[in-house]
Amino acid sequence: MEQKEDKLKEVISHAKEYGFVFPSSEIYDGLAATYDYGQLGSELKNNIKSYWWKSMVQMHENIVGIDSAIFMHPTTWKASGHVDAFNDPLIDNKDSKKRYRADVLLEEHMEKIRLKIEKEVEKGVKRFGDDFDEHQFRATNPNVLRNVEKIKEIEDRMRAVLESNDLEGVYQLIMDCEIVCPISGSRNWTEVRQFNLMFSTEIGSVAGEAATIYLRPETAQGIFVNFLNVQKSGRMKIPFGIAQIGKAFRNEIVARQFIFRMREFEQMEMQFFCRPGEEMKWYEYWKETRSKWHKALGLGDNQYRFHDHIKLAHYANAACDIEFNFPMGFKELEGIHSRTDFDLKQHEQFSGKKLQYFDPELNQNYVPFVVETSVGLDRMFLAVLSASHKNEVLEDGSERTVLSIPAALAPYKVAVMPLTKKDGLPEKAREIIDGLKFDFLCQYDEKDSIGKRYRRQDAIGTPFSVTVDHETLENNTVTIRDRDTMEQVRVNIADLHRLIDEKVNMKTLLV
Ligand code: GAP
Numbered sequence: 414m415e416q417k418e419d420k421l422k423e424v425i426s427h428a429k430e431y432g433f434v435f436p437s438s439e440i441y442d443g444l445a446a447t448y449d450y451g452q453l454g455s456e457l458k459n460n461i462k463s464y465w466w467k468s469m470v471q472m473h474e475n476i477v478g479i480d481s482a483i484f485m486h487p488t489t490w491k492a493s494g495h496v497d498a499f500n501d502p503l504i505d506n507k508d509s510k511k512r513y514r515a516d517v518l519l520e521e522h523m524e525k526i527r528l529k530i531e532k533e534v535e536k537g538v539k540r541f542g543d544d545f546d547e548h549q550f551r552a553t554n555p556n557v558l559r560n561v562e563k564i565k566e567i568e569d570r571m572r573a574v575l576e577s578n579d580l581e582g583v584y585q586l587i588m589d590c591e592i593v594c595p596i597s598g599s600r601n602w603t604e605v606r607q608f609n610l611m612f613s614t615e616i617g618s619v620a621g622e623a624a625t626i627y628l629r630p631e632t633a634q635g636i637f638v639n640f641l642n643v644q645k646s647g648r649m650k651i652p653f654g655i656a657q658i659g660k661a662f663r664n665e666i667v668a669r670q671f672i673f674r675m676r677e678f679e680q681m682e683m684q685f686f687c688r689p690g691e692e693m694k695w696y697e698y699w700k701e702t703r704s705k706w707h708k709a710l711g712l713g714d715n716q717y718r719f720h721d722h723i724k725l726a727h728y729a730n731a732a733c734d735i736e737f738n739f740p741m742g743f744k745e746l747e748g749i750h751s752r753t754d755f756d757l758k759q760h761e762q763f764s765g766k767k768l769q770y771f772d773p774e775l776n777q778n779y780v781p782f783v784v785e786t787s788v789g790l791d792r793m794f795l796a797v798l799s800a801s802h803k804n805e806v807l808e809d810g811s812e813r814t815v816l817s818i819p820a821a822l823a824p825y826k827v828a829v830m831p832l833t834k835k836d837g838l839p840e841k842a843r844e845i846i847d848g849l850k851f852d853f854l855c856q857y858d859e860k861d862s863i864g865k866r867y868r869r870q871d872a873i874g875t876p877f878s879v880t881v882d883h884e885t886l887e888n889n890t891v892t893i894r895d896r897d898t899m900e901q902v903r904v905n906i907a908d909l910h911r912l913i914d915e916k917v918n919m920k921t922l923l924v
Contacts, residue, residue, distance in 0.1 A: 418467035419920075420497065420692065420740040420799070420802075421670070421739075421740035421799070423802065423864075424671075424727075424740060424795075424798055424802050427802060427814070427816075427872070428454070428712060428798060431453060431872055431873050432451035432453045432454065433450070433451055433453050433454035433457065433798065434448050434449070434450055434451060434454050434671075434672060434759065434794075435448065435449045435450075435451055436448060436449075437449050442619065443736060444676065445668055445676075446665060446668030446669075446675045447675060447676055447677055448671070448672050448675065448791075450486060452796070453824040453825075453873055456824035456825070456854065457794060457797065457798070457818065457822060457823070457824050458679075458790060458794055459791060460821065460822040460823070460824070461793050461794060461797065462658050462681065462790065462921075463919065463921075464821065464822065464919060465681045465706075465790075465793075466656070466658065466681075467786070467919055467923060468476060468706055468922075468923055469654070469656045469681075469683050470656050470804070472923060473598045473654065474487075474565060475649070475650070475652065475653040475654060475778060476499050476654035476655070476656055476683065476685075477647055477649070477653075477655060477656070478655070478656040478657060478658075479635070479636065479639060479643060479655055480657065480658075480659065481632070481636070481638075481639060481657060481659070482635065483628060483629050483659070483662075484616070484628075484629075485626075485627075485634060485635065485638065485661060486626075486627055487624060487625060487626050487627065488501075488763050488764070489634050489638060489760075490627050490630075490634070490753065491636075491763060492756075492759040492760050492762070492764070493634050493728075493756060493759060493760075493799065494727045494728065494759070495611055495627075495630055496609075496611070498727050498917045499609055499610050499611055499630060500607040500608055500609050500610070500865065501514050501516075501607070501608050501610060501665075501666055502506075502514065502516060502575070502580060502583055502605045502606070502607060502608075503515065503605070503606055503607075503608050504514040504518070504587065504603060504604075504606075505585070505596055505602070505667045506594035506596070506599065506601060506602060506603075506604045507599075507601040507602070507603060508594065508597035508599045508601050509549050509594050509596035509597035509599075511594060511596050511597075512666055512667060513594075513666075513667055514666055514667055515583045515584075515587060515605045515876025515878065516571070516575060516583075516724075517810075518592050519567065519571050519583075519586065519587065519590065519592070519669065522567070522590050522592050523564050523567055523568065524742070524743075526560050526563055526564050526567075527560075527564065529556075529560055530551075530557050530560050530561065533556050533557050533560075534547060534550060534557070536730070537554070544729060553860070567586070567590060568723055569731040571583075571584050571586060571723055571724070572723050572724055574586060575723075575724040576724055578607075580604065580605040580607065581604070581605075583605045584602065584604055584605045587602060588600065588602070589607075598839060608664075608666055608667050609664075610625045610630060610663040610664050610665065610666075610884060611628070611630050611662075611663070611664065612627065612628040612662045612664050612869050613625050613626065613627050613628075614626060614627075614628065622644045623901055628661075628662035628675045629660075629661055630661055630663050631661050631680060631682070631787070632657045632658075632659045632660075632661055632664060632680045632682045632808050633756070633785060633787065634686060634756070635657060635659070635718070636655045636682065636684045636759060637684065637756045637760055637768075637783075638760060639655070640655070640684075640686065640727065640757060640768055640781075641768055643655050644686075644770065645798050651686055651688060651770055651772060652685060652686060652687040652688070652695065652779055653685070654683050654684060654685040654686070654690070655683065655684050655686075655688055656681075656682070656683040657677065657682055657683075658680070658681045658790065659679065659680065660677060660678070660679055660680075661677075661678060661679070661680050662676060662677050662678075663676060663678075664676060670739075670741055672791040672792070672794060672795050672799035673741070673744065673791070673792060673795055675791060678789060678791045679789070679790035679791060680787055680788070680789060680790065681787070681788050681789075681790055681793075682785060682786070682787040682788075683785065683786045683787075684742045684752075684783050684784075684785050685699065685783065685784045685785070685786075686770070686781040686782070687781060687782050687783070687784065688772065688775075688779070688781070688782070689754065689779055689780075689781070689782045690730075690782075691782070692730070692751045692753065692782040692783075692784055693731065693751065693874060693910045695751075695784045696731055696749065696784050697747055699784050699786050700733065700749050701819055703735060703747060703749060703786050703788070704717065704719075704735060707735060707737075707746070707747075709922045709923075710797065710819045710822075710922065711819055712796065712800040712801075712819075713800065715738075716737055716738040716796075716800060717737055717738075718735075718736050718737055718747075719733050719734070719735060719742060720733060720736050720743075720745070721733045722734070726750065726757060727755075728750070728752045728753065728755040729750045729751055729752055729753070729755075730751050730753050731750070731751040732748065732749065732750040732751065733748075733749055734746070734747065734748050734749075735747040735749070735788075737792070738800075739796065739799060740799050745792075745868065746789065746792050746793065746796055747786065747788035747789070747792075748785075748786075748787045748788075749784070749785070749786050749787075750784070750785045750787070751782070751783075751784050751785075752783040752784070752785050753781075753782055753783070754780040754781065754782050754783070756783065757779055757780045757781065757783070761780065768780060772845045780783075797818060797822060798816070801816045801817045801818045801819075801874060802814070802816055803815050803816075803817060804845065807899075813868055813871050813872075813911065814868075814871065814872050815871040815872065815873070815874075815896065815897075816872065816873060816874030817874070817896070818874035818895055819924070820876040820916045820917045820921070820924050821878050821917055821918065821919045821921055822873060823874045823917070824854065824873060824874065824875075824916070825854050825855065825856045825870075825873065825874075825875040826854055826855065826875070826876060826877065826913060826917045827849060827853055827855050827856075827875065827876070827877040827878070827879055827909075827913055828843065828855070828856045828857075828858050828866070828870045828875050828877070828878045828879070829842045829843075829845050829846050829849075829855060829856070829858075829878075829879045829881065830857075830858050830859065830863065830866050830878060830879065830881065831855065831858055831880075831881045832863065832879050832880060832882040832883070833883060834859050836883065836886070837886060838881050838882070838883070838885070838886070839859055841881050841885055841886060842857060842859070842879075842881045843857065845879065845881065845891070845906060845909065848906075848909075848910070849909065849910060849913070852910070852914065853913055853914075853917065856870075856875065857874060860868070863880060866878070867894065867899075870896065871896055874896070875896060875917055876895070876897075876913075876917055877893055877894065877895065877896065877912075877913055877916075877917075878893070878894040878896070879891050879892070879893050879894075879909065880892045880894070880901075884903075885906075889905060889906045890903050890904060890905055890906065891904065891906055891909070892904075893905070893912060
């Protein structure tokens, strides 16, 4: 655990030192759970957005993208259920004065039991070596079976109390599980209360005419209210999707863990409208498609897992998360929800307008069902940054910190470095940049020794470093160094564009 916390701290400090992420309004001591993306962070974030947009919109001819307003008519949030039901159950520890989400305390408790099971299995592997039959072991070992049963019992009770909004029951479950506050170590808990996560403000300048409006807590509703606008103006035929990237705001109770849980964050959401009854087919399709999208980044297939929701949101008939192995452990990265026709029907009811589709093949009007994919951009950023951050000991015993960011997402694609600041080498380096800069973000770097410059580029994840030396002036060749292998080869300047493109083009991820 301590090691994991150290890893997160290291990533946070690296992100700040190299201009990826800064605490927001830091000169005023920052603002909790709010962060600013710096010069390199914005590039990485834009590249992640572009990867998502291209894969969703550009690669699917039946998906289009929109950009709806953050402010929406307040009735939107009545219709969507957020005014009444977008709550988190919270509980305070009276000794540490720390506040927690009750459901998260229970999830973490179950995760600890799961770890015990895995430790038991590990012991079995050590004890029995090659003869170990894991399947048999899991099915018969009394400690494993006891813990599996324990998790199931907690899950069942948790589902029941959360679904019936039985806050006393949630409290009792926390007490029965003997969950202690991680800070004070005590079980001195307050009762459990509900807390609405929406931020509100007022619109209108004339006193009395002001109305409460909300900062959107998800981008999805901007898609639902535009369903017919897009369908009609784009002549879209079901099944089709509407995608959107944008800010969302939630007054999170427990906002820790860097950019993982923020009060202002960005979502990349897609609502896929389909025929009623076909939603489970599309739910499975999107689970697989989104899983492939993540894995194509090469951060390690075993870094992801699916987690089915215990308590379904008020709008869903099936839901799961794609979890990622963050420095804090496996946590939600993306949600995939089968939202039925809940949202469109609610908007029909509250607006009094029909939100239906005429299906020419069925010769029938209906309210489409929706499968949603929703991934947090900031969480994607943290996943990429934390999985890419490595401290390596090299063959000669020296050390380097490298960000092995997938090349297509890296902020700078290439650094061009004159060996010295004289003899026309800087001019030649700039000439090379002039040939590359229309397609790739390039950095010119002439300060310090070449070794130090390489280390700097490693630390910001630049896939290629090109060095211009005296030989360049004679025969138009340069050395190109690969960030990951650190190999250097001499190539013609004329080949640079192709060599770089082969590795950094977004196509490498999209095919
Ligand atoms: N429209 C559905 C929806 O909003 P969600 O599971 O509440 O579903 C979707 O959120 C994704 O948004 C999450 O999987 C997560 O990646 C991201 N997200 C949610 N709350 C967040 C927060 N406070 N900070 C950063 N990302 C967040």
